[in-house]
Amino acid sequence: MIRVLLLSGWILIYLTLPSLAQDKLAPLRYNEALRSSTKANATSSQRQIARLPFIYEIDTLPLPFFDDFSKNRTKVYDAQVGDENVSLNVLFEFSANGDIPATLEIKFDTTYSITKPLSGPLVYEANPPLFIEFYDSIGNPIDFDTAWTNVISLVNIGEGTITFDTLDPDDVLINEFDTLYLVDDDKTHWIKPGNEENRGGAYINNAFASNFLTQGVATFDGTDASGVPYDISSETTYGPADTLESKPFALDPEMEDVYLSFFYQAGGLGNAPDEEDSLIVDFFNVNENRWEYAWSTEGNQSNTDDWNDRVWLEVAGSDYKRPGFKFRFRNYATLSGILDQWHIDYVELAADRDTAIGDTINDAAFVTALSSFTGRYTSVPYKHYLEDYAAFQEDTVKALIRNLGEQAVNILNLDYEISSPAGLIVDQFTTVDPSLEAFTVKRYGFLQVDDQLFPDLGEEFVDFSIKSWFNISGGNDQRANDTITSVQRFHNYYAYDDGSAESAYSLRGAGAELGYLFNTPVGDSLRALYFNFPQTLNDDAEDFDIVLTVWNDTSSEPIFTADYISNPQYTYANNFRRYEINPPVYVEGDFMVGFQQLQADKLFIGYDLNNNARDKLFYHVNDVWYAASFNGALMLRPDFGEDPMLSTNELADSKMTTRLIVFPNPAENVIHVTNADSYMRIDIYSIDGSLLMQVSNPSESVDVSELSKGIYLLQATAISDQSMHTAKLIISQ
Numbered sequence: 001m002i003r004v005l006l007l008s009g010w011i012l013i014y015l016t017l018p019s020l021a022q023d024k025l026a027p028l029r030y031n032e033a034l035r036s037s038t039k040a041n042a043t044s045s046q047r048q049i050a051r052l053p054f055i056y057e058i059d060t061l062p063l064p065f066f067d068d069f070s071k072n073r074t075k076v077y078d079a080q081v082g083d084e085n086v087s088l089n090v091l092f093e094f095s096a097n098g099d100i101p102a103t104l105e106i107k108f109d110t111t112y113s114i115t116k117p118l119s120g121p122l123v124y125e126a127n128p129p130l131f132i133e134f135y136d137s138i139g140n141p142i143d144f145d146t147a148w149t150n151v152i153s154l155v156n157i158g159e160g161t162i163t164f165d166t167l168d169p170d171d172v173l174i175n176e177f178d179t180l181y182l183v184d185d186d187k188t189h190w191i192k193p194g195n196e197e198n199r200g201g202a203y204i205n206n207a208f209a210s211n212f213l214t215q216g217v218a219t220f221d222g223t224d225a226s227g228v229p230y231d232i233s234s235e236t237t238y239g240p241a242d243t244l245e246s247k248p249f250a251l252d253p254e255m256e257d258v259y260l261s262f263f264y265q266a267g268g269l270g271n272a273p274d275e276e277d278s279l280i281v282d283f284f285n286v287n288e289n290r291w292e293y294a295w296s297t298e299g300n301q302s303n304t305d306d307w308n309d310r311v312w313l314e315v316a317g318s319d320y321k322r323p324g325f326k327f328r329f330r331n332y333a334t335l336s337g338i339l340d341q342w343h344i345d346y347v348e349l350a351a352d353r354d355t356a357i358g359d360t361i362n363d364a365a366f367v368t369a370l371s372s373f374t375g376r377y378t379s380v381p382y383k384h385y386l387e388d389y390a391a392f393q394e395d396t397v398k399a400l401i402r403n404l405g406e407q408a409v410n411i412l413n414l415d416y417e418i419s420s421p422a423g424l425i426v427d428q429f430t431t432v433d434p435s436l437e438a439f440t441v442k443r444y445g446f447l448q449v450d451d452q453l454f455p456d457l458g459e460e461f462v463d464f465s466i467k468s469w470f471n472i473s474g475g476n477d478q479r480a481n482d483t484i485t486s487v488q489r490f491h492n493y494y495a496y497d498d499g500s501a502e503s504a505y506s507l508r509g510a511g512a513e514l515g516y517l518f519n520t521p522v523g524d525s526l527r528a529l530y531f532n533f534p535q536t537l538n539d540d541a542e543d544f545d546i547v548l549t550v551w552n553d554t555s556s557e558p559i560f561t562a563d564y565i566s567n568p569q570y571t572y573a574n575n576f577r578r579y580e581i582n583p584p585v586y587v588e589g590d591f592m593v594g595f596q597q598l599q600a601d602k603l604f605i606g607y608d609l610n611n612n613a614r615d616k617l618f619y620h621v622n623d624v625w626y627a628a629s630f631n632g633a634l635m636l637r638p639d640f641g642e643d644p645m646l647s648t649n650e651l652a653d654s655k656m657t658t659r660l661i662v663f664p665n666p667a668e669n670v671i672h673v674t675n676a677d678s679y680m681r682i683d684i685y686s687i688d689g690s691l692l693m694q695v696s697n698p699s700e701s702v703d704v705s706e707l708s709k710g711i712y713l714l715q716a717t718a719i720s721d722q723s724m725h726t727a728k729l730i731i732s733q
């Protein structure tokens, strides 16, 4: 009943308000990539709090220092008891002459033992001094002092007695004993600043910069280390945001021409910083134990896609040139989303640097990972590939290598290796294409043979790892950026996107339709669409009504139009949500998937800016199909699997079907569930996941009068296949 009402309502809107659809991109609210990785860490640190504390040792780094973010060298604070680098330590605050007393009463001046001889005056003999050493919270000595015991001995030789007297102490030292786990340092470069849980927040990635110098950048924006905005109390909150802090260095005053250098980019593929935003470098004054300003730049820069000239900062003076010197990058930004991005790369700190020739770099590096082995698609259904691999396999797989130096170099070998999840090498290849001119980026091709590269491992889906590396003669000071890894996924879907959203795509206008063109050389039944629905700065993309639609292409009528309504719901951490095509539609060759949106508001779908399938994306309004306006790949994937695919990093949130309809919603005392007799059970959960109600063998109306006003999750379990169907329920009483 509700369905009919909705549909007729929509028709009315569509006929009377034929609005012009436009497509738009919007910045994201969260850094979804970080949301996934730090969720696990949060639980492990909660476990640790209940036990003994973990104290992380920080080693001093030697010069020269280099990091181009080709790997993430940020220290991870996830030690567990039993790890090789974790040891149990008993700590105390002071020792006296090597002993560790629980308490110690002391005098600040010399005390004496007094001897009364048989004749003559008393003899005063100074007590030995106490050498008291003080320790910090991880057991390193930090200070020392000299004191004396407050006990004096009185020796009466005539009576042959020794007695003791106690002076009023000047101070009483009390040892607080502590037990903790000490974690040896690792080979990382960057540490968490201060004690604030989610500070840091600089994101090491291959996604948000433009024209990568070498693979990997550190990105600064308005979201913290968990991917969450620092402050969403209003859209315009502003202030200090991310910090990337180096470990301390072993500098000394004798060193000469010590310089820090780096490159930076304002914006890249992300949201560009505005005039009030800034990127800052601070140096640590070891003598004064404080951070001091060293350099900064402001936003609103004219070029958001290229790298600025290399920045050179001299580390001069004895306040800095001491053991314990460190530096940090930080930014000021709008704090309500992934906004005002700065990217930095190629950070170097070394002595004896000649700024006159300082910009000379001897290095060649991978810029991006190998292109997909399946051409335009980042991923294709495994069963389709195995049935007709030749239809999918790209004849040239490309690697992008940059020579950052002013000398031409020779690539001696460029290799790749494909491994199965079990670590078995299933293919390897070497290509020789030696010359790489100065200051150039070159695209190297691996010309593929006609053999099937990816074997049938008898699994429903497989993620193969690809490792690629090169060796060159001369002119290659940095070796860490000469290796790059990627993943070639075979699941049940076709994808143009890389699985990480950098932006969000939307249409505006009731009745607007979106179409995304694919081609399957193997005929099969299309069973579902995977959507990524990220949260954007406009928090209004949930619970819209869309009608899933399939066409052959933009010149034909739909071959499938759902007779049910689907409701987009936010996905989390770059996940996808599965919406069934019911009944499945057989497709072969070109097919176009999408939907019609029933409301005028914008519905945001994840947009991957690292791939470009703009030529496959269309929208339809007023009887005309228009091409999409932005480079990028929409995160919408047609799925040919019987069931939702679950894998470690692409977890489908739930088996979302759209046939579970609950009404009225909001409700007061009673709700109606359509097709109630097809469910064995209905569970109602609070928003924090507690089970509040359970109804077995539900009838069409369910009494919910015991629920108080609020938002709930209703989960119905189907009799047929025990699949779960969820709906949001609002109680308004």
Ligand SMILES: [Ca+2]
Pocket (backbone or CB within 6 Å): 200, 201, 202, 203, 219, 220, 221, 222, 223, 224, 225, 242
């Ligand atoms: Ca950040």
Ligand SMILES: [Ca+2]
Pocket (backbone or CB within 6 Å): 068, 069, 070, 213, 214, 215, 216, 217, 345, 346
């Ligand atoms: Ca880099």
Ligand SMILES: [Ca+2]
Pocket (backbone or CB within 6 Å): 363, 364, 365, 476, 477, 478, 479, 480, 481, 482
């Ligand atoms: Ca290199």
Ligand SMILES: [Ca+2]
Pocket (backbone or CB within 6 Å): 207, 498, 499, 500, 501, 502, 608, 609, 610, 611
């Ligand atoms: Ca991406």
